[in-house]
Each structure stands twice: as structure tokens, then as C-alpha cells.
Amino acid sequence: MTVFYLAGALFLLANVVVALARVLRGPTAADRMLSGELMGTTAVAVLLLLYGATGIEALLDVALVFAILAAMAVVTFVRRTWPEDPAADDEGESR
Amino acid sequence: MRAPPSPTASDPGNGDGLMHPVEITFDALLLFSMVVLAWQGVHARNMFRAVVSFIMFGLLTAVAWVRLEAPDIALAEASLGAGLTGALLLATLGRLAPERRGARRPKVVKLSTLPWLTMGLAGTTVLLAVTLTLPAPGLGEAVLAAMPAAGVDSPVTAVLLNFRAWDTLLEIGVMLLAVIALWSLGQDVLASKPRLPAPALPALVRLLFPLFVLSTFYLLWRGGHGPGGAFPAGALLAAGLVLALLAGAQVPERMRGAPLRWALGAGLFAFLVVAVGLMWAVGTFFAYPPQHASILIAIIEIAAGLSIGVMLTALFLGGEPTDIKGGGK
Amino acid sequence: MRQFIAFEPCIDMTRLADNTGIRRFIAGLPALGARVAVLAAIWWVLTGGGASAWVWGVPAVMVAASLRPGLGSGGVWRLSLMGLLRFLPVFVWYNLRGAMEVAVLAMHPRRRPDPVLIGYPLRLPPGPARVFMANLINLVPGTLSTRLTVRGIEIHVLTASASVTRILTILERRVADLFALQLAPSAGLGSQR
Amino acid sequence: MSMLAGIVLIVLGLLFFLSGTVGLLRFPDVFTRLHALSKADTLALGLVCAGLALHEDDGALQLKLLLIWLLVIVSGATCASLIARAALAHGIRPWQR
Structure with missing residues (x-):
């Protein structure tokens, strides 16, 4: 059973490594942010599976912290890094 | 739960503790992606790509600490890395001039960096060799032997807030100094952007905020007997406060003066009161009597958690809160 | 309030x-x-x-x-408990279907999305129910809410088809049940843009 | 029995994670990619949580798994809209066939 969980975690990790291509390719900042979001969700799943493998309950807390902070990066991104600026509407600056 | 804790990288292959091939592959892949992300974070010529890589690196670092069977550090890394560190970098990126924001940096890797790279590799190899010759257990056994007098069940909390509480006191003092230094540089930068976000964002924050508060308390409580404690709790509280600020909340008018300063100083203040109080009551500076250690640690932990949360938020604000733009609603 | x-x-x-x-x-x-x-x-x-x-x-x-x-x-x-009981199965089913559709579209070697922006006039009264609906739209088949305006929601549809408005209408009724609200009289169907 | 069902759910969840990644890589623009993430990934995590909950016999821990999923689903749904709105405001037009 432990091996099953570990294999699942490995699968998810490989999945994320493939998704890194989106960080490299972009093209817009939003696309890069998306892979960050994917990484966040996947990290939660990886931690849950590692919890399944080891039974250390603290891992659920780590996953919970990730889950509650899931919106943090995106919210900062849309409010600070890429705030809606009517003046810059048609050029999409930081592509 | 089910299986006993599996052997990990912390005890490389001693006898029966051999790792399963799946584990080895997992660790290798984790290491590989961390190196790639670290490289991207430092060398990516697009700034935004570098920041996203760094955030992802933080997420994977937490997983790596889990693999090293250090859930305490994993928790701290998760609460800081997934929360405030990324937010700070993204906000900083937003403050750069637009032409630099997504812009390309000058290329850093030149041929002349090759000697440095070789030296770095050589240094790492030497360090690794030295580390492997060190006696393995470190101070772990000494800590475990002293646990009965610690007042808490978690060895990490015992070290942070009892055996080496002096270090933690100084750390909190350093953080406070950082906030003071920042305040002396100028005023907060958030107040200048009062544009209202989409209605979904305040709705999300209104829903999440009580949960942030609750999990801050949860991590403080957890710190008494497991991974948790003032640092991750403070980081989580800060994340909740920053989220509220990002959703359009203002630092309330009546909180800006004395209450804010008290909150910033509460951790250091509690530490000092306990330390000096003990000198007066017991005769030794900052040595808890074992029968009261538990409650004293709890008090310090709450005060420190609050302070760390408010200090990190103040660092995010980037200056003393102003009251120029329309106050809180 | x-x-x-x-x-x-x-x-x-x-x-x-x-x-x-x-x-x-x-x-x-x-x-x-x-x-x-x-x-x-x-x-x-x-x-x-x-x-x-x-x-x-x-x-x-x-x-x-x-x-x-x-x-x-x-x-x-x-929230109404009965409304919750009526809402949950619909939500679970649509979420499953949405994920399946996206998965098939992503995995299929030749099929490509055919996206379009539509406006959907909301019949829910303004308030938390509207925001809830706007977020919910992101989890059901083929729809992504982009802007919440006074009149309604602007939605990015993954593959233009008639079933989208039907799904949205059903969903809106279930959300109204969940929040124990009355829907405004029909404002007509979603207008193509 | 619940062991087997849990394994099936987790495997399904992993497949949905895979499809989310494939969508992220193959879809033509940021909006379509958002579709892939917001639907496939949230459901995938839900399936993994459900699978683990079936292997668990402590009620509080099962509910904790549910709480984790709810947090991710709420954040994910909101963030999808936030990014889509920001992208539109920055003049990124949806890809069209």
C-alpha cells in the first residue's frame, strides 16, 4: 500500500515537471501564473499521498496550510504585479 | 496510521533501512526539479519567470523537508514560502517600472563564471565530505534527555522557546529592528492604490479570514506537542492580513497608532517581561521553573505569534501606515 | 446588514x-x-x-x-438545508462532467476547443448568491466567468453549444434554492456576442 | 472493499491531474488553459481526498481532508475568474478558431 501512495506521489511530481514547460514558454505572465497554481494544487495532493504512505499526521497540516494559502500568489499577482490599468488596456504590457 | 515511518534520505541505506526504488526515483526527480527551478529563479532573464520559479521552488522545498522527515520545517516553509515570500516578490515586481517588469535582464552567465562554478562545486563537495564525517545524532539525544523539564511535548518548540529561547528572543528583536528600519524609510505604499477589486475577491477573503485566524490558533496549540508554533502561525496570520489588504481593506484608523505598535512589540515585550520577571521571582535570568514552563511558553508563544504576524504584514506594507487615503470602511 | x-x-x-x-x-x-x-x-x-x-x-x-x-x-x-440537498447532486454531477469534457478535449489528438464569449443575464438578486454563482460557473462544464457586471456575467465558453445556457439556467435555479431566494422573472436567453 | 474503492478514486484523481497538465500545455490561450485547471485539477484533488478518506477510519481526519478540498476548490474557482478578468483587462483577446 505504501508503494502505491509513493508511486502516486511520483506520478504527480513527474506531472508537475512536465507542466514546468508552461513556465518557460509563457507567453503571458498569466500563463506562467497558471503553472504556479497547478503546482500549488499538486503539492497538496503530493503531501496527502505522502501522508498516506507514512501516516505522519503533521503532513495533513502542511497540506492544510498550502490549501488555505492557495489563493495568495494569484491574488497578489492580479492586485499588485498585473493590476488592471485602463490606460494599458490594449497593449498587455508584461507579456 | 498504517505503515511505520519509511526510511528516508536522512538515514542513507544503513542495513535494513534501504529505500524502495520508487522513493529513490521520487527523491531524484524532486532534487532535479528543485535544481532546475533554483537555476530559473536566479538566472531566468524574464523577471516574472524568475519569481514564479522561485515560488514553485518554495513549494517543492516544503515537500523536500517532508521527505527529510522534518515536518516542522516543512510547515514553516509552507506557511512562508506559499504565502508571504511569494507575495512580497510579486508585489515588488509590480513596483518596478513597467518596462523592467517583464523585461529581460542582462545575461548573467558568461564564460568568466566558469571558474566560479568550479570553485562552488569543489566547495560543495568538501562540505558534503565533512558533513558525512560528523557524528550523526547531533544534539538530538541531549534535547530528548531534557524534555521532561521542558514544559512542552514537542522537542522543536522546547528548543525554540525553552532551551534556546534566548536565540528566539534575539530573532524577534531583529525582525522588529527591520520593521523600524523600514518605517524610517518612508510611508506605506498600499494606500496609494484604492481601486476596488472584483467582487469575488472581497467575498473570498471574507470567507477565508476567520479560517486564517482559526488556523493561526491551531498552529499555536499544535506547537505544544507537535509541528507548529509561533513562526508558522505568525506567517499564516500575516498571510491572512495581507490578503485582506490586497482585497481592499485599509489599516483601521483606530489601530494605526499605539495598538499597532503594541502588537508589533508584543512578542519582544512578553519575552522580556518573562525573562526579567523570572530573575526577580526565581533569581536566574530567563530560566523557567519546570512547573510553570508550560504556561509561560504558551504566553510567549501567543505574543510572539501575534507580533510575527503583524511584523511580517508591516514588512509587506513597506512603510508606516498613512492616513491620507480614505480610511477603513 | x-x-x-x-x-x-x-x-x-x-x-x-x-x-x-x-x-x-x-x-x-x-x-x-x-x-x-x-x-x-x-x-x-x-x-x-x-x-x-x-x-x-x-x-x-x-x-x-x-x-x-x-x-x-x-x-x-x-442557506437553506433543503436547497443544499437539491444543490449538491447537481453540483457534483456538473463538476464531474466538466472535468471529463476538459479531459477529453485535452487528450483527444484532433479535437480543439472552439471558444466564444457570451453574456448571461443573471436572474439572481445582487449579493453573495451572485458571487457564488460566478465562482460556481468556473467548475461546471465548459464555462469560465470573466466579468460580473450589473446586468449579468460575461462568460468564456470552451466549446460553443446550446447546452451551456441550459446548464446555467439549471444551476442558477439550484443556487436560488440553496440561498432560499426567488429568481427574477425570466430575462430572456443568453445573448450571443 | 473501501480499500479498493479508495485506490480506484485515487487513480482516477491522478488521471485528472494528468489531463489538467495536458490541457495546460496543449490548449491555445490563457482562457482555455484556465478551463483545464479550474475543472480538472479541483476534481482531481477531490478524488484523491475522497480516496484517502476511504482508507481512513478517524472521522476528524476524514473531515480534515474534506476541508482541505473545499479550501482549494473555493480558492481555485475565485482565482480562475480573477486571472481571466485581469487577462481581458490587459487586452488579451480570447483565441478563436
Whole structure:
């Protein structure tokens, strides 16, 4: 059973490594942010599976912290890094 | 739960503790992606790509600490890395001039960096060799032997807030100094952007905020007997406060003066009161009597958690809160 | 009006509250109670209960229930239990279907999305139910809400088809059930843009 | 029995994670990619949580798994709209066939 969980975690990790291509390719900042979001969700799943493998309950807390902070990066991104600026509407600056 | 804790990288292959091939592959892949992300974070010529890589690196670092069977550090890394560190970098990126924001940096890797790279590799190899010759257990056994007098069940909390509480006191003092230094540089930068976000964002924050508060308390409580404690709790509280600020909340008018300063100083203040109080009551500076250690640690932990949360938020604000733009609603 | 998370049957206490402070306080009590109950339940889930957990839990729940992020009021969340029972199966089914459709579209070697932006006039009254609906749209087949305006929602549709408006209409009715609200009289079908 | 069902759910969840990644890589623009993430990934995590909950016999821990999923689903749904709105405001037009 432990091996099953570990294999699942490995699968998810490989999945994320493939998704890194989106960080490299972009093209817009939003696309890069998306892979960050994917990484966040996947990290939660990886931690849950590692919890399944080891039974250390603290891992659920780590996953919970990730889950509650899931919106943090995106919210900062849309409010600070890429705030809606009517003046810059048609050029999409930081592509 | 089910299986006993599996052997990990912390005890490389001693006898029966051999790792399963799946584990080895997992660790290798984790290491590989961390190196790639670290490289991207430092060398990516697009700034935004570098920041996203760094955030992802933080997420994977937490997983790596889990693999090293250090859930305490994993928790701290998760609460800081997934929360405030990324937010700070993204906000900083937003403050750069637009032409630099997504812009390309000058290329850093030149041929002349090759000697440095070789030296770095050589240094790492030497360090690794030295580390492997060190006696393995470190101070772990000494800590475990002293646990009965610690007042808490978690060895990490015992070290942070009892055996080496002096270090933690100084750390909190350093953080406070950082906030003071920042305040002396100028005023907060958030107040200048009062544009209202989409209605979904305040709705999300209104829903999440009580949960942030609750999990801050949860991590403080957890710190008494497991991974948790003032640092991750403070980081989580800060994340909740920053989220509220990002959703359009203002630092309330009546909180800006004395209450804010008290909150910033509460951790250091509690530490000092306990330390000096003990000198007066017991005769030794900052040595808890074992029968009261538990409650004293709890008090310090709450005060420190609050302070760390408010200090990190103040660092995010980037200056003393102003009251120029329309106050809180 | 104060913002809170409440799970209460539809006894409209706010209607009793006219202007007097005491009345408003009394009217707010069940809401505060519901908030405390929900937070206490979450505390139990987090800690697993036990005496030492509740020593911390009681102040934690009190602080969490009384602290507000200072974002004003989002309106009252008044959920109906029956509405929840009607809403959940529809949501689970649509979420499954949405994920399946996206998965097939992503995996299929030749099929490509055929996206279009549409406007959907909302019949839900303004307030938390609208925001809830806008978020929900992101989880059901083929739709992604982009902007919430006074009139309705602008939606990015993954593959243009007639079933989208039907799904949205069903979903909107279930959300109205969940929030124990009446839908406004039909405002016509979604207009293509 | 619940062991087997849990394994099936987790495997399904992993497949949905995979499809989310494939969508992220193959879809033509940021909006379509948002579709892939917001639907496939949230459901995938839900399936993994459900699978683990079936292997669990402590009620509080099962509910904790549910709480984790709810947090991710709420954040994910909101963030999808936030990014889409920001992208439109920055003049990124949806890709069209």
C-alpha cells in the first residue's frame, strides 16, 4: 500500500515537471501564473499521498496550510504585479 | 496510521533501512526539479519567470523537508514560502517600472563564471565530505534527555522557546529592528492604490479570514506537542492580513497608532517581561521553573505569534501606515 | 446588514430589526451563533477535540468569530438545508462532467476547443448568491466567468453549444434554492456576442 | 472493499491531474488553459481526498481532508475568474478558431 501512495506521489511530481514547460514558454505572465497554481494544487495532493504512505499526521497540516494559502500568489499577482490599468488596456504590457 | 515511518534520505541505506526504488526515483526527480527551478529563479532573464520559479521552488522545498522527515520545517516553509515570500516578490515586481517588469535582464552567465562554478562545486563537495564525517545524532539525544523539564511535548518548540529561547528572543528583536528600519524609510505604499477589486475577491477573503485566524490558533496549540508554533502561525496570520489588504481593506484608523505598535512589540515585550520577571521571582535570568514552563511558553508563544504576524504584514506594507487615503470602511 | 455565514432555516430575523440598536443586536444573535457553531465545528475538525484543544479552542473560536477583515458587508448568507440537498447532486454531477469534457478535449489528438464569449443575464438578486454563482460557473462544464457586471456575467465558453445556457439556467435555479431566494422573472436567453 | 474503492478514486484523481497538465500545455490561450485547471485539477484533488478518506477510519481526519478540498476548490474557482478578468483587462483577446 505504501508503494502505491509513493508511486502516486511520483506520478504527480513527474506531472508537475512536465507542466514546468508552461513556465518557460509563457507567453503571458498569466500563463506562467497558471503553472504556479497547478503546482500549488499538486503539492497538496503530493503531501496527502505522502501522508498516506507514512501516516505522519503533521503532513495533513502542511497540506492544510498550502490549501488555505492557495489563493495568495494569484491574488497578489492580479492586485499588485498585473493590476488592471485602463490606460494599458490594449497593449498587455508584461507579456 | 498504517505503515511505520519509511526510511528516508536522512538515514542513507544503513542495513535494513534501504529505500524502495520508487522513493529513490521520487527523491531524484524532486532534487532535479528543485535544481532546475533554483537555476530559473536566479538566472531566468524574464523577471516574472524568475519569481514564479522561485515560488514553485518554495513549494517543492516544503515537500523536500517532508521527505527529510522534518515536518516542522516543512510547515514553516509552507506557511512562508506559499504565502508571504511569494507575495512580497510579486508585489515588488509590480513596483518596478513597467518596462523592467517583464523585461529581460542582462545575461548573467558568461564564460568568466566558469571558474566560479568550479570553485562552488569543489566547495560543495568538501562540505558534503565533512558533513558525512560528523557524528550523526547531533544534539538530538541531549534535547530528548531534557524534555521532561521542558514544559512542552514537542522537542522543536522546547528548543525554540525553552532551551534556546534566548536565540528566539534575539530573532524577534531583529525582525522588529527591520520593521523600524523600514518605517524610517518612508510611508506605506498600499494606500496609494484604492481601486476596488472584483467582487469575488472581497467575498473570498471574507470567507477565508476567520479560517486564517482559526488556523493561526491551531498552529499555536499544535506547537505544544507537535509541528507548529509561533513562526508558522505568525506567517499564516500575516498571510491572512495581507490578503485582506490586497482585497481592499485599509489599516483601521483606530489601530494605526499605539495598538499597532503594541502588537508589533508584543512578542519582544512578553519575552522580556518573562525573562526579567523570572530573575526577580526565581533569581536566574530567563530560566523557567519546570512547573510553570508550560504556561509561560504558551504566553510567549501567543505574543510572539501575534507580533510575527503583524511584523511580517508591516514588512509587506513597506512603510508606516498613512492616513491620507480614505480610511477603513 | 451584517455579513456572516449562517446555516439557518428561513426565519427572517433581519426583517424584525428596524432601527434600534438592541433589536439589531438581537437580530444578529442567531447569525453570530451560527458563525460560532460553524467555526467550532471547524476547530474540532482541525484538532480532533479533547480537553486541551478546547482550552485553546474557545478563545480561538471567539476571536475568529468576532474579527472581520474590514471589507464591509457582502450581504447575508442565508442557506437553506433543503436547497443544499437539491444543490449538491447537481453540483457534483456538473463538476464531474466538466472535468471529463476538459479531459477529453485535452487528450483527444484532433479535437480543439472552439471558444466564444457570451453574456448571461443573471436572474439572481445582487449579493453573495451572485458571487457564488460566478465562482460556481468556473467548475461546471465548459464555462469560465470573466466579468460580473450589473446586468449579468460575461462568460468564456470552451466549446460553443446550446447546452451551456441550459446548464446555467439549471444551476442558477439550484443556487436560488440553496440561498432560499426567488429568481427574477425570466430575462430572456443568453445573448450571443 | 473501501480499500479498493479508495485506490480506484485515487487513480482516477491522478488521471485528472494528468489531463489538467495536458490541457495546460496543449490548449491555445490563457482562457482555455484556465478551463483545464479550474475543472480538472479541483476534481482531481477531490478524488484523491475522497480516496484517502476511504482508507481512513478517524472521522476528524476524514473531515480534515474534506476541508482541505473545499479550501482549494473555493480558492481555485475565485482565482480562475480573477486571472481571466485581469487577462481581458490587459487586452488579451480570447483565441478563436
